[in-house]
Amino acid sequence: xxxxxxxxxxxxxxxxxxxxxxxxxxxxxxxxxxxxxxxxxxxxxxxxxxxxxxxxxxxxxxxxxxxxxxxxxxxxxxxxxxxxxxxxxxxxxxxxxxxxxxxxxxxxxxxxxxxxxxxxxxxxxxxxxxxxxxxxxxxxxxxxxxxxxxxxxxxxxxxxxxxxxxxxxxxxxxxxxxxxxxxxxxxxxxxxxxxxxxxxxxxxxxxxxxxxxxxxxxxxxxxxxxxxxxxxxxxxxxxxxxxxxxxxxxxxxxxxxxxxxxxxxxxxxxxxxxxxxxxxxxxxxxxxxxxxxxxxxxxxxxxxxxxxxxxxxxxxxxxxxxxxxxxxxxxxxxxxxxxxxxxxxxxxxxxxxxxxxxxxxxxxxxxxxxxxxxxxxxxxxxxxxxxxxxxxxxxxxxxxxxxxxxxxxxxxxxxxxxxxxxxxxxxxxxxxxxxxxxxxxxxxxxxxxxxxxxxxxxxxxxxxxxxxxxxxxxxxxxxxxxxxxxxxxxxxxxxxxxxxxxxxxxxxxxxxxxxxxxxxxxxxxxxxxxxxxxxxxxxxxxxxxxxxxxxxxxxxxxxxxxxxxxxxxxxxxxxxxxxxxxxxxxxxxxxxxxxxxxxxxxxxxxxxxxxxxxxxxxxxxxxxxxxxxxxxxxxxxxxxxxxxxxxxxxxxxxxxxxxxxxxxxxxxxxxxxxxxxxxxxxxxxxxxxxxxxxxxxxxxxxxxxxxxxxxxxxxx
Amino acid sequence: xxxxxxxxxxxxxxxxxxxxxxxxxxxxxxxxxxxxxxxxxxxxxxxxxxxxxxxxxxxxxxxxxxxxxxxxxxxxxxxxxxxxxxxxxxxxxxxxxxxxxxxxxxxxxxxxxxxxxxxxxxxxxxxxxxxxxxxxxxxxxxxxxxxxxxxxxxxxxxxxxxxxxxxxxxxxxxxxxxxxxxxxxxxxxxxxxx
Numbered sequence: 001x002x003x004x005x006x007x008x009x010x011x012x013x014x015x016x017x018x019x020x021x022x023x024x025x026x027x028x029x030x031x032x033x034x035x036x037x038x039x040x041x042x043x044x045x046x047x048x049x050x051x052x053x054x055x056x057x058x059x060x061x062x063x064x065x066x067x068x069x070x071x072x073x074x075x076x077x078x079x080x081x082x083x084x085x086x087x088x089x090x091x092x093x094x095x096x097x098x099x100x101x102x103x104x105x106x107x108x109x110x111x112x113x114x115x116x117x118x119x120x121x122x123x124x125x126x127x128x129x130x131x132x133x134x135x136x137x138x139x140x141x142x143x144x145x146x147x148x149x150x151x152x153x154x155x156x157x158x159x160x161x162x163x164x165x166x167x168x169x170x171x172x173x174x175x176x177x178x179x180x181x182x183x184x185x186x187x188x189x190x191x192x193x194x195x196x197x198x199x200x201x202x203x204x205x206x207x208x209x210x211x212x213x214x215x216x217x218x219x220x221x222x223x224x225x226x227x228x229x230x231x232x233x234x235x236x237x238x239x240x241x242x243x244x245x246x247x248x249x250x251x252x253x254x255x256x257x258x259x260x261x262x263x264x265x266x267x268x269x270x271x272x273x274x275x276x277x278x279x280x281x282x283x284x285x286x287x288x289x290x291x292x293x294x295x296x297x298x299x300x301x302x303x304x305x306x307x308x309x310x311x312x313x314x315x316x317x318x319x320x321x322x323x324x325x326x327x328x329x330x331x332x333x334x335x336x337x338x339x340x341x342x343x344x345x346x347x348x349x350x351x352x353x354x355x356x357x358x359x360x361x362x363x364x365x366x367x368x369x370x371x372x373x374x375x376x377x378x379x380x381x382x383x384x385x386x387x388x389x390x391x392x393x394x395x396x397x398x399x400x401x402x403x404x405x406x407x408x409x410x411x412x413x414x415x416x417x418x419x420x421x422x423x424x425x426x427x428x429x430x431x432x433x434x435x436x437x438x439x440x441x442x443x444x445x446x447x448x449x450x451x452x453x454x455x456x457x458x459x460x461x462x463x464x465x466x467x468x469x470x471x472x473x474x475x476x477x478x479x480x481x482x483x484x485x486x487x488x489x490x491x492x493x494x495x496x497x498x499x500x501x502x503x504x505x506x507x508x509x510x511x512x513x514x515x516x517x518x519x520x521x522x523x524x525x526x527x528x529x530x531x532x533x534x535x536x537x538x539x540x541x542x543x544x545x546x547x548x549x550x551x552x553x554x555x556x557x558x559x560x561x562x563x564x565x566x567x568x569x570x571x572x573x574x575x576x577x578x579x580x581x582x583x584x585x586x587x588x589x590x591x592x593x594x595x596x597x598x599x600x601x602x603x604x605x606x607x608x609x610x611x612x613x614x615x616x617x618x619x620x621x622x623x624x625x626x627x628x629x630x631x632x633x634x635x636x637x638x639x640x641x642x643x644x645x646x647x648x649x650x651x652x653x654x655x656x657x658x659x660x661x662x663x664x665x666x667x668x669x670x671x672x673x674x675x676x677x678x679x680x681x682x683x684x685x686x687x688x689x690x691x692x693x694x695x696x697x698x699x700x701x702x703x704x705x706x707x708x709x710x711x712x713x714x715x716x
Numbered sequence: 717x718x719x720x721x722x723x724x725x726x727x728x729x730x731x732x733x734x735x736x737x738x739x740x741x742x743x744x745x746x747x748x749x750x751x752x753x754x755x756x757x758x759x760x761x762x763x764x765x766x767x768x769x770x771x772x773x774x775x776x777x778x779x780x781x782x783x784x785x786x787x788x789x790x791x792x793x794x795x796x797x798x799x800x801x802x803x804x805x806x807x808x809x810x811x812x813x814x815x816x817x818x819x820x821x822x823x824x825x826x827x828x829x830x831x832x833x834x835x836x837x838x839x840x841x842x843x844x845x846x847x848x849x850x851x852x853x854x855x856x857x858x859x860x861x862x863x864x865x866x867x868x869x870x871x872x873x874x875x876x877x878x879x880x881x882x883x884x885x886x887x888x889x890x891x892x893x894x895x896x897x898x899x900x901x902x903x904x905x906x907x908x909x910x
Contacts, residue, residue, distance in 0.1 A: 012900050022730035026872040029730050033873055037727070037891070038898035052731055055764035133900065171899075590732045604740040607747045608733055651760035 002436040003137065003173035004324035004422065006407050010171030011035045013133035015044040015126075017068055017157065018143020018707070022052035023590040025141075025177045025323075029056070035137075035171075042129055046071065047143065048585055049615070049651045049658060061126065062653060064544075065585050066147050066708030067116040070537035072156035074112030074123045075130065076104045076163050084131035086165025092472035093450060094162050096526030096534070099462050103534040115537060115548065130164060135172030142179070143587070146707045148554060148568065151700040152535035155527070159535070162523050168437035168448075178323040179594070181313075185321030188382060188423075189375065193562055194234035198379035200499070202232045209500050213378035216359045226254070234562050239270065239697060239704040242279030243564040252563040259285035263343075264310070266595020267296040268664040271693040271704040274640045277667060280305075289346055292597040295664035295688065298675035307677065309340040316342035318368035319392055325433075326407075326420020327387045329396050344368055380507065381499050383424020383433070391428070395419060407434055418446060426507050426517065437523075439477050443516050447477040452488045452519025460526055461533065471520045479514030488519035531555055531699055539572070540708040541696040542637060544583055544655060546574035555699050562702050571695060580637050580710035582620075586661045586689055596662035600682035612666075612686025613647040615658035616713070621648050624715060631716035634659070636692035636709065643669055643716045644687050657711060659689035667691060719775075719794030720837060720859075721881040722868075723888055724768045728875030731756050731766035735867035735876055739770075739835070742866040743855025749819045751835040752867055768867070768876050770835040771796060771817035779809035779818065787832070793859075794881075795837045800853050805829035837878070838865035 008014065008031045021028050033056065035041040043057035046068070054060040063071055079085055080101055090097050109120030130136050138161050144153050158167075158174055166172030178184045190197035200206035211218040225231040236244045236257065243249045244257035260283055270276045280286055280300035288297050289308045297307055315336040321327050336342055341349075344367050351357045364370040369389040376384045394413060395402075401412035402419040408431075409417050421432035426443075433446045441447030449471055459466045470485025480486075490497035492506040498517035501507070510517040526533050539545060539552045555568040591609040592599040599605045614634055616626065626632045628648040634657060635641040644659070652658050665673050665685025673685045694709030731754050739745065739752045752770035757763075773796045780788045780796065787802035788809060798809075807829060810818040822830035840857030843850035850857060858865060868878035877884045 010899070022732060026730060026732040026734065030873045033728055035898075037895045040896050040898070040900040050760055050762075050764075052764070055766075056730060060762075603747050604737045608736065649760040 001173070001175045001177070001323055001325065002167065003170070003175055004326070004407060004434060005031050005175075005177075006324070006404060007170055007173070007435060008032055008137045008175065009034045009038070009405055011041050011135060011137040012039055012171060013042045013044065013130060013136045014139070015046065015130065015136055016053055016057075016139045017046040017063075017071075018145070019139045019141040019177060020047065020049075020051040020053050020143070020587060021139070021177065022056065024179065024588045026590060028177055028323075032056075042133060044126060044129065048583075048653070048656055049587070051651065052590075059126065059129065061118055061122055064115075064117045065583050065656065066149075066540035066543075066705075067537060068144055068147075068153045069149060069156045069535055070107060070112055070115040071118060071123070072153070072160050073104045073107035073535075073537065074109060074116075074118075075127045076100075076156075076160055077107045078109060078124050078127035079131060079160075079163055080104065082127070082131070084127070085163045086134075089165035089167075090163065092475040093167075093522055095458065095467050095469050095522035095524050096460060098465065099460050100159060100525035100534045102462070103536060107537075115545075115552070130160075134164060135166045135169045136161070136164060137171060137173060137175050138166070139175045139177060141177055143707055145698070145701075145703055146705055148541050148696050148698055148705045149532075149535075149538045150698040150703050150705070151530070152532050152538070155535040158523070159525050162525070167523065168435065168439060168450075170435060170438075173435065176323075181322065182320040184323055184325060185319070185327075188321055188379065188384070193237045197375060198381045198384065200381060202234065204228065204232065205500065207231060209502075210378055212502060213374065214360060215362045220359070236564070237562045237702045238265075239702050240562065240564055242270075242272075242276050245279040245282050246275065248275075249564050252560045257283070259283060259287075261287040261289065262294070262296055263289040265290075265296075266294050266597050266664075267299075268294075268595045268688045268690055269661060271690050271706050272638065272640075272695065273688045273690040273693075274638075274668065289343070290597065291340065292601050292682070293676050293680050294595060294597045295672075297677075298665065298672040299667060301675075308346055309338065310346060311336040311340045311342040315340070316344070316368075318344075319372040319387075319389065321423075322420065324407075324420070325422040326418075327384075327392050327423070328420055329389065329392045331396075344371070377502065380501075380504070383426045383430075385504060385507075386425030386427050386430045386432070387421045387423070388428060391421060395421065416445075424448070426511055427504070430511070439475060441477065442479045442514055443477050444479075444511050444514070449475075449477060449485075449516050449520035450523045451516075452486070452521035454524070454528075456487055458524075458526070458528065461528065462526075469521050469524070471522055476520055477514060477516070480520070481513040481515060482520070485520045485522070486515060489515075489517050541568065541571050541705065542576055542580070542694050542708075542710040543572070544577050544581070544710065546577055549574055558699060561697075566697050566699075566702065567695070568699070576637055576710055580635075580712045581655075582711050582713060583656045584634065584636070584659065584692065584694070584709045584711040585656060585707045586659050586693060589660045589662065592660070592662035594662065596664060596684075597682065599662070600664075600684040601680075603683055606683035610684050611645055612660070612663040612689070613645040614713075615647050615649050615652045617650060617652050617654045617656070618648040620654045621646055624713065626713070626715045633714050633716050634692050635712050635714075636694055637711075638695060640691040641668055642687040642689070642691050644689075657713060659692070661689045661693075661706070664688050718880050718882045720773065720879060721794070721884050722770065722772055722837075723877045723884050725875045725877070725888065725891070726765055726767050728873045729754070729766045729768055730873055730875070732872055734870050734872055735768050738866045738870035743836075743838070745833070745855065746821055749821050749833050751817075751819065751833065768871075769815055769817075770867070771813075771837075772815055773835075773837060774814075778812040778814070782808040782812040784808065789842075791839070795839045795859070797836055797839065797841055797854075798832050798834060799842045800831035800833070803831040805831055807832075835865075838863070838867075 044059045045054040045057040046061045109123045113120045277299045314333040317332040363374045407419040418432040418434040425432045473484040498506040507517045558566045632646045663686030693706040696705030756766045819833045820829035838858035840850040841854035845860045
């Protein structure tokens with residue numbers, strides 16, 4: 001999130017696309033409804049389903065799954081055509097604008113209607129609504145990302161906000177709600193396949209940086225890899241790790257994956273789940289660390305599974321990072337019960353047994369405060385260094401002194417600081433950055449320009465134009481020594497830059513000069529190293545509109561994409577829709593969480609939502625003879641088939657089937673309920689919805705495309 | 717002290733059932749007994765609305781009037797409670813209640829229903845405050861601790877308000893007054909062009 005949940009209270013309008021906050025983020029709703037009530041701010045909900053958020057919204061726009069980019073480009077085109085763009089913001093702080101507009105102009109309201117199903121008049125009406133109610137807070141969630149063009153779709157969201165001039169402003173911003181209380185922290189700590197903690201990447205310099213932080217010899221670490229090339233090669237992703245086990249697709253590493261540790265990972269959130277299950281059976285070793293036995297624990301039918309019961313969040317303590325980039329301290333309520341251990345203990349025991357505890361635990365004496373200190377010391381890219389455990393705890397103890405609207409402490413020991421020291425918090429004196437890219441405040445007081453990362457000048461392939469990438473003259477934070485754009489800071493300490501200077505002299509020097517360590521640049525509409533330099537619409541791999549493939553085809557197949565080939569062009573079969581005529585999309589329900597191992601084990605939540613179901617429009621259901629509450633089958637093009645209860649509702653249209661993804665314990669009709677260790681079976685088991693989500697992955701991130709597949713259905 | 721009241725602001729209720737689960741978990745209510753429920757109208761259609769309902773602790777409570785054994789009584793603060801040791805499970809209160817609040821844990825078609833259970837406003841029961849027996853039969857006594865009922869305390873959007881009726885009314889009145897008072901105040905764009 002560029003802003004915070006609380007800052008949404010200042011929005012004059014809100015647009016949610018691929019986000020259903022009442023089910024997925026109920027707490028955020030108090031701020032959303034506050035803005036609606038106090039500011040008369042319209043809540044625009046763009047979603048294939050008329051969701052619970054739509055029930056609280058003022059404007060609902062039903063969109064065909066996977067066509068979000070087309071709608072956004074349509075809005076941008078309508079805004080630019082009518083002259084509603086923020087011309088000064090674009091002139092001073094945006095790059096590649098002309099090149100972007102040249103692409104967006106093809107998305108006329110009529111063309112958008114053809115692609116998305118949204119009436120042309122609605123596109124114009126929403127564009128005008130946004131133009132007249134600035135700033136707009138824009139929110140997306142998994143519904144915006146889980147597509148083969150997810151990385152393009154999210155960029156169109158950002159570009160819309162740039163065009164409207166809504167970035168770096170209170171009440172504006174791109175506010176992506178994270179799904180759990182510490183997902184932002186988990187992401188920051190580098191759970192992705194292509195980066196070390198804090199987005200340092202996997203390059204040699206990145207490894208050397210972290211080796212210095214850990215006080216571990218780089219050559220020793222390098223020696224543990226087969227080669228230095230392997231060390232810098234992105235690994236398998238969460239979405240497709242099983243390809244490394246199954247051997248059914250070509251993989252780009254010497255040996256298949258033989259062992260897997262799933263730590264706090266409910267596996268039935270993986271698409272293509274029948275293949276995931278087969279991979280479990282093929283592994284030599286599967287270790288599951290979780291407070292509850294997950295679906296993986298029972299789906300794996302070979303004798304290779306170890307369950308390590310871990311403590312819940314109430315039985316341990318430590319720092320967590322919220323969706324608003326705030327760091328908070330979580331206090332232990334009770335000691336771990338039964339035979340479980342907390343995650344720190346499990347990790348320490350494992351590392352000791354593996355024989356490298358000595359080099360890795362040098363800085364860690366007082367768990368978990370030392371862990372927070374060590375990760376903060378290294379995570380300079382995102383300014384995690386100012387949030388010491390002492391400061392975090394002081395904020396928790398003085399919660400009542402912070403203002404609910406601004407998040408700033410009024411008096412008291414944290415006077416002037418922002419709650420949770422939202423990153424970047426550059427130094428131990430810095431108040432935190434409540435709104436990213438806000439040039440109205442000095443950097444020392446929580447302001448920030450756009451980051452300079454990819455050079456000072458760019459020549460665009462599409463137009464041949466050369467453009468300076470730094471912010472225009474006169475645009476900078478108050479007190480900046482340079483009155484305008486400037487490059488990122490380096491060689492303040494020779495041989496280092498602001499990200500790698502562990503003495504933090506570079507960062508402190510920059511702030512003393514009123515400048516941001518990462519420079520002052522423009523936000524880019526053109527990304528030269530992406531296949532679509534300006535984001536465009538491409539038809540979903542499995543599309544119900546094959547007539548659009550010629551004009552909006554997918555990408556060429558991508559080899560060695562996180563160590564495995566990914567099919568795009570060869571997977572986009574125009575005839576598929578004849579046999580699989582309905583769109584399948586998935587999502588959350590408020591009663592259950594993620595893969596549901598925890599919530600389905602709570603008797604009261606189980607009571608509220610005791611059964612897996614599919615949402616189906618009454619008209620479609622009646623045409624096919626599927627009665628409300630009777631059983632129906634859902635079958636994927638990959639051959640998986642589940643039998644679930646039909647739930648008639650007009651939330652979905654006549655072409656779309658919706659499945660919640662929280663259920664597990666039954667896979668394609670076969671129950672695994674008796675496979676749970678005695679006394680640990682959840683109260684509720686149900687078909688794994690992800691058994692029938694389709695093949696398809698994002699071209700950049702490889703996130704699974706679970707929101708826009710195809711299926712066929714029948715009365716069971 | 718004035719009487720206590722519940723108020724559910726339907727413009728704020730998002731049908732998350734947080735109140736239901738808080739009530740059950742906090743008072744160890746058996747599965748199948750619902751002291752509180754969220755009702756949704758026009759689910760998935762334009763105009764969808766949700767409201768959280770429990771015993772409303774009525775002023776002239778019909779359940780008290782119909783109870784043949786005088787098991788139900790009203791405290792000075794308006795909280796309506798049942799004495800489970802007196803209740804014979806006849807179910808008259810359920811027929812009389814305009815909100816469907818009374819619950820019968822052992823209910824089946826011809827069998828005995830067991831003592832009636834319902835929302836206590838988190839005020840326990842006739843037993844001694846904080847006694848083990850009170851907790852076992854009725855759940856927590858948060859009122860005696862000076863706290864609001866769990867359901868309202870847990871509400872994510874503060875749709876559900878509970879407590880001293882004057883204060884509840886003030887909170888709601890302020891909320892109604894505040895609606896439309898901020899940056900996009902009604903009529904401002906027409907009256908005073910920016």
